[in-house]
Amino acid sequence: MTGLVIWLRRTTARTMFPAMVAVTLAVLFSRSGWAWDLGHAVSWASSSTLLLGPLSAGVAAFDTWRQRGRGLRSVERSALRGWQGTLTLAVAVWTYAALAWATAMALAISISTFRYEGSGLGTWWPVLIQAPAALLGATLLGAVIGSLVRGVGAAPLAVGAVYATTAMADIVLGTRSVLAVEGATMSLVGLRPRGDVLAVTLALDLALGAAFAASVVRREHGRSRKALVSACAASLAVLACATGLVTLDAREGHLEPSTAERVCVLGDVEVCGPPEGEAIYRVAQRSLAAGISQLETAGLELGQRTYDHASAASSRAGVLSVDTALLDRDGGLDAWDVASTLSTPLLCEEFFDADPPVELLEGQWNLASWMSDVLSGAGGVAADERSAAQKTLSALERCAPESVPQWAYTSAELREAE
Amino acid sequence: MSHPLLTLDGIHHGYGARDVLRDVSCEIGPGITALIGVNGAGKSTLLSIASGGVRPRQGAVAVGGHDLLHGRARRQGLGKVAFMPQDATFPPRMTAREIVEYVDWMRGAPRSGGRARALQALDRVRLADRAESRFGSLSGGMQRRVCLAQAIVSAPEVLVLDEPSTGLDPEQRHVMVQLIGTLAGAVVLSSHVMEDVADLADRVLVLDDGAITFDGDVAGLRALAPVPEADRAAEHGFLAVLSAQRSA
Amino acid sequence: MIAALAAHRWRVCALVCGLLSVVAYLARDDVIQLPFADDPVPARMLVAMVVVAASLTPLYATFPALATTFVREPSVRAARPAGVVVLAMIGFLPAVVGSPEAGRSALVDTSLFLSLLAAGILAAVVLGDHAWFVVTGASLTVLFLEALPGAPVAAALAGMGLAPPAVAVLVASAIYAARGPRTG
Numbered sequence: 141m142t143g144l145v146i147w148l149r150r151t152t153a154r155t156m157f158p159a160m161v162a163v164t165l166a167v168l169f170s171r172s173g174w175a176w177d178l179g180h181a182v183s184w185a186s187s188s189t190l191l192l193g194p195l196s197a198g199v200a201a202f203d204t205w206r207q208r209g210r211g212l213r214s215v216e217r218s219a220l221r222g223w224q225g226t227l228t229l230a231v232a233v234w235t236y237a238a239l240a241w242a243t244a245m246a247l248a249i250s251i252s253t254f255r256y257e258g259s260g261l262g263t264w265w266p267v268l269i270q271a272p273a274a275l276l277g278a279t280l281l282g283a284v285i286g287s288l289v290r291g292v293g294a295a296p297l298a299v300g301a302v303y304a305t306t307a308m309a310d311i312v313l314g315t316r317s318v319l320a321v322e323g324a325t326m327s328l329v330g331l332r333p334r335g336d337v338l339a340v341t342l343a344l345d346l347a348l349g350a351a352f353a354a355s356v357v358r359r360e361h362g363r364s365r366k367a368l369v370s371a372c373a374a375s376l377a378v379l380a381c382a383t384g385l386v387t388l389d390a391r392e393g394h395l396e397p398s399t400a401e402r403v404c405v406l407g408d409v410e411v412c413g414p415p416e417g418e419a420i421y422r423v424a425q426r427s428l429a430a431g432i433s434q435l436e437t438a439g440l441e442l443g444q445r446t447y448d449h450a451s452a453a454s455s456r457a458g459v460l461s462v463d464t465a466l467l468d469r470d471g472g473l474d475a476w477d478v479a480s481t482l483s484t485p486l487l488c489e490e491f492f493d494a495d496p497p498v499e500l501l502e503g504q505w506n507l508a509s510w511m512s513d514v515l516s517g518a519g520g521v522a523a524d525e526r527s528a529a530q531k532t533l534s535a536l537e538r539c540a541p542e543s544v545p546q547w548a549y550t551s552a553e554l555r556e557a558e
Numbered sequence: 559m560s561h562p563l564l565t566l567d568g569i570h571h572g573y574g575a576r577d578v579l580r581d582v583s584c585e586i587g588p589g590i591t592a593l594i595g596v597n598g599a600g601k602s603t604l605l606s607i608a609s610g611g612v613r614p615r616q617g618a619v620a621v622g623g624h625d626l627l628h629g630r631a632r633r634q635g636l637g638k639v640a641f642m643p644q645d646a647t648f649p650p651r652m653t654a655r656e657i658v659e660y661v662d663w664m665r666g667a668p669r670s671g672g673r674a675r676a677l678q679a680l681d682r683v684r685l686a687d688r689a690e691s692r693f694g695s696l697s698g699g700m701q702r703r704v705c706l707a708q709a710i711v712s713a714p715e716v717l718v719l720d721e722p723s724t725g726l727d728p729e730q731r732h733v734m735v736q737l738i739g740t741l742a743g744a745v746v747l748s749s750h751v752m753e754d755v756a757d758l759a760d761r762v763l764v765l766d767d768g769a770i771t772f773d774g775d776v777a778g779l780r781a782l783a784p785v786p787e788a789d790r791a792a793e794h795g796f797l798a799v800l801s802a803q804r805s806a
Numbered sequence: 807m808i809a810a811l812a813a814h815r816w817r818v819c820a821l822v823c824g825l826l827s828v829v830a831y832l833a834r835d836d837v838i839q840l841p842f843a844d845d846p847v848p849a850r851m852l853v854a855m856v857v858v859a860a861s862l863t864p865l866y867a868t869f870p871a872l873a874t875t876f877v878r879e880p881s882v883r884a885a886r887p888a889g890v891v892v893l894a895m896i897g898f899l900p901a902v903v904g905s906p907e908a909g910r911s912a913l914v915d916t917s918l919f920l921s922l923l924a925a926g927i928l929a930a931v932v933l934g935d936h937a938w939f940v941v942t943g944a945s946l947t948v949l950f951l952e953a954l955p956g957a958p959v960a961a962a963l964a965g966m967g968l969a970p971p972a973v974a975v976l977v978a979s980a981i982y983a984a985r986g987p988r989t990g
Contacts, residue, residue: 141663141669142659142660143660143663146660149656150651150652150656155936156939159939159943163946166947166951167950191943191947191950194942195943195946198942202935202939207650209645210645210647211643211645211648211705214611215643216664218606218611218636220664220665220666221663221664224664225664292815292866292935292938295938295939295942296859296942303946362612465955
């Protein structure tokens with residue numbers, strides 16, 4: 141413990157800590173919309189490990205090379221706890237990196253909880269373990285490189301090594317969450333992490349960390365047989381976990397649909413979906429109600445009043461489309477999201493066919509473009525356009541591709557771009 | 559020797575194809591034992607082996623009866639020995655007290671009281687007033703004294719000092735010699751400075767070409783000199799040992 | 807002369823930059839899918855970052871305590887950033903010269919390269935051996951931000967052009983020549 145306290149005071153990571161926090165906050169606020177569901181907030185906040193991991197590795201490599209001179213190393217070789225020397229330093233560096241990550245995480249959870257008005261991380265709590273484990277593995281890799289490369293190149297090499305490890309894991313194993321946590325760039329409502337993939341990935345990070353730790357001890361503390369055995373055992377664990385990830389087909393994704401009971405926000409328009417999206421549905425309900433009113437004023441008759449988010453194919457409701465990043469910007473659903481939602485009054489089974497009917501897809505696109513122009517006041521006032529829109533809507537309400545009229549509508553935005 | 563504190567038995571060691579130590583054996587008890595030899599004779603290697611920092615290719619090392627090379631006994635042995643390296647490159651940003659406290663903890667001392675023990679050790683080497691100075695800001699002589707303080711802080715039974723007065727000016731060397739003279743237990747030190755050896759050592763070992771070629775006291779070394787009563791007789795005696803070895 | 811080159815790691819740096827120049831030329835039109843980017847980024851961008859990190863090594867202090875006592879130090883120190891810039895150019899320029907894709911993308915990547923180089927040289931003056939943190943930290947952050955919708959970094963660099971970062975390299979080099987790297 142004494143060693144850890146001393147290294148916490150003397151590691152370069154202490155000086156770099158403000159920069160680390162700045163990096164995590166830059167990552168957190170580089171995108172918007174994550175605060176609307178806690179899973180997205182936690183996932184996005186953890187994506188800072190993609191930067192923190194390499195930086196932490198670089199600091200560990202730098203300190204291992206620069207701070208731990210020959211004198212200290214030779215003393216540690218004949219000291220009882222000497223084998224802990226570099227590991228203690230690595231843990232000190234990791235502590236600062238983990239604190240930087242925790243700062244962003246705490247902020248993300250606070251902001252999201254305030255908006256989410258809910259409680260509990262639900263199925264996303266494992267990320268709170270996965271991220272620190274990934275950072276520890278990355279830091280220990282840096283310590284290994286610092287003990288092997290005794291020069292100014294140690295730190296940049298360590299940064300590159302962690303980055304390359306994550307990239308290679310993506311190519312070979314199909315997951316980007318090795319020595320890092322891949323963050324979601326879109327809403328995770330209705331999704332949860334695949335427990336099996338998450339568990340194996342976490343085990344892989346821990347096994348990698350153990351292998352690196354044993355390697356550092358063997359390198360720095362004389363040719364310890366215990367360290368060699370530990371390194372071999374950890375390497376076997378790494379191999380087993382990697383095989384596990386391939387077997388689980390992590391390439392297919394690390395998320396799966398959640399099975400939580402759905403909630404509904406009631407009113408003139410009813411919006412339903414997984415419970416973690418309730419804050420979104422309240423906003424969507426108001427926007428959709430206003431949109432329907434505006435479209436009906438423009439002469440369109442809309443029958444559907446229930447919209448589902450992340451719904452099953454058997455649902456008889458319309459499909460809610462929402463971009464949470466735009467939700468942040470406008471305070472309500474973006475006009476395109478309203479149009480896209482109202483133009484999908486039913487989730488037709490035909491959409492899930494290998495070859496979905498082009499008429500339905502094109503009809504839905506034309507209708508959404510027209511609705512978007514009406515809602516934003518950019519056009520759609522011609523009577524023939526309104527008539528075509530009505531017929532298209534009716535066809536979509538009945539999932540009747542043969543009833544979709546021959547109609548091509550170009551939105552005002554596209555017309556301007558052309 | 560009845561109860562040696564440090565035992566080296568049949569030590570063989572080398573680097574690559576080069577043999578550095580050949581069948582070195584000795585028993586060392588309380589008092590100051592000086593290990594002298596030319597550069598490259600194997601002194602630093604032998605001291606690293608004696609302190610448990612390097613495992614020899616062959617042979618046995620024991621401290622206070624505990625095998626320093628294998629198993630659980632190694633833990634007990636390591637707790638009884640301390641090493642002062644020749645190269646005093648400690649973390650420059652750590653303070654003198656932090657270095658001593660850190661090494662004390664590394665040597666297995668309990669955390670409680672660590673700060674007090676560190677300050678006490680620094681006081682013994684007359685650096686109490688510089689305890690909170692960063693190591694990098696200390697002079698060479700002070701850095702060597704911090705190096706000595708980290709070795710004595712855990713009150714070891716066996717103290718291994720690799721060229722403790724290297725690079726020190728005459729006054730600093732005098733202080734270092736005085737400090738070493740006050741140490742208890744078995745002290746094994748290497749040195750190129752024959753005056754220090756003559757002042758301090760109860761026993762002298764000459765290491766030449768990987769083997770011990772003289773094992774006696776300072777008087778015995780002087781007796782080998784052409785003029786035993788001369789001022790530098792110990793040095794001349796050492797040279798005579800080397801000369802005899804080479805002509806053999 | 808050879809000892810002088812070895813002292814500041816010029817030989818290793820030249821070798822690394824030479825190898826990177828081959829990589830830069832071969833990958834000049836390639837794109838790479840990064841772990842956290844939805845869209846692939848030009849390989850040229852990665853080459854720029856690695857070249858800058860590698861080419862800065864001669865700027866680090868080799869004899870911190872002795873350097874101020876060397877008669878030749880002021881003149882050699884002035885030449886050092888020039889040498890670094892030359893090596894960095896050797897490493898990076900094959901990625902943009904002769905590329906059929908030369909245009910906005912090459913301009914943006916060259917602007918990034920020069921900006922990182924200026925930041926790295928200045929970091930060596932201010933932070934000494936810790937300069938690597940600035941270069942790698944900035945590189946990783948740029949890669950991350952570049953993955954955002956609208957590629958804000960590329961947009962900012964395109965708007966800036968080449969002149970400001972080129973001037974920044976000159977200014978940073980002049981500061982290095984005057985002050986040298988931080989020691990300790």
